[in-house]
Amino acid sequence: MSLLQRADPAISSRSPGRRWLPFVGTTLAAAAAVGTVATLDPNRPGHYPTCPFLFVTGLWCPGCGTMRAVHDLAHLDLAGALARNPLTVVLVPVLVYAWVAWGARLAGRDLPRVSRVPAAVIWGFLVVVVTYAVLRNVPGWTWLSPA
Known part of the structure; x- marks a missing residue:
């Protein structure tokens, strides 16, 4: 039994081919989403709905412009x-690292899990996101607005 299987009982209970299904599905979904956004320009009106938070409040959310x-x-x-x-x-490099690490763990490599991030890092990330949301709506700070 590999180290990966001992570390994660959910993986060890799946057949070798089936444990790759979530990874492959996520990869295909992400590729389709990025391909769609790359093809259908979000700068042109009519392709995508407006941000609901922006529509209701008139303020930029942390995701506006993503x-x-x-x-x-x-x-x-x-x-x-x-x-x-x-x-x-x-954040894109962080997501890419998490994806690569996930695939490497499935292939039998022993890499740190992104889901095992210390609570202080998660709280710090939350503080960064909230601070970013506030700062991008400060009058005169147009360099943070997605417009």
């Missing part, structure tokens, strides 16, 4: 992505 940032990243426009949502640009 689709446009992903569109810019898909077209290798880092400056445009940073202008739309810098927090998204910072």
Whole structure:
């Protein structure tokens, strides 16, 4: 029995092929989402609904501009992505690392789990997101707005 199977009973109870299904499904869904956003420009009206938080409050939420940032990243426009949502640009490498680590663990490598992040890091991330949401709505701080 591999170290991976001893560490995670949910993985050890699945057949070798079936344990890859969530990873493959998530990969295909993410590729389809990024492909759609890369193809259908979110800067053009009519393709996507407006942010519900922005619609109701008139304020930018921490996620406002994320689709446009992903569109810019898909077209290798880092400056445009940073202008739309810098927090998204910072978090994309974290998500990519989590995805790679997940696949590596499924392949039998012993890597740290993103789900085992200390509580202080999670609370720190929450503070960053809330602070970012507040700062991007401060009058005169248009450099943080996705417009």
